[in-house]
Amino acid sequence: MSHPVIYLHTMKIYNAALTTLLCQSICHTTTAFASSSPLSFRSCTDYHCDVQQRVELSVSQWQPVRELFTSVNTPSEERERIRQAIALLEKIVGEITGTWRDLGGNVAGSGQAGQIDCISESKNTTTYLHLLFDDGLLRWHEVGERQLRRRFIIAQHWTAVIVDRSNGERFAVDSWYLDNGHPPMILPLVDWLAGRREDE
Secondary structure (H helix, E strand, O other), rough: HHHHHHHHHHHHHHHHHHHHHHHHHHHHHHHHHHOOOEEEEEEEEEHOOOEEEEEEEEEHHHHHHOOOOOOOOHHHHHHHHHHHHHHHHHHHHHHHHHHHHHOOOOOOOOOOOOOOOHHHHHHHOOOOOOOHHHOOOOEEEEEOOOOOEEOOOOOEEEEEEEOOOOOOEOHHHHHHHOOOOOEEEEEEEEHHHOOOOOOO
């Protein structure tokens, strides 16, 4: 191998090694920054989401959520982990905003501080889903647009939505029926639109 060829070969190896080190440095910095920064978002705290409160979650508060998504092997398993994560986040955020008082539906806690309706529930759940997705915790699902169900003139109901990446099927993620901190119902959106519930 001639000297010019050896030189070019050496420079290629050097440049490849430098690029790898640079990438590792950038990736490490980005990951370290993300893992050490609090998560900041707005949370609905009353009916219709008319009032919102700024919430910041520390790394120690977020870490238990992350741990729920280790070793997830199927879409159905991930949906169960999503249910657990939403329940956990409702508890954590509820202690900050006062929505720990929220009771399932609208009637039981009507007029009480911390009670929220399906509009606020669906918006908060969608926020939590985006936090999960943005942190790379969702492998099998992406976050869909909130869905409105109209069955009668006054019977209108909102839900958060996730989409199965493997087949495009949409699922309702509905926490309104249950008290704060309980895992939400997750069921096919077509069933939810027909008025069905997970426990039926």
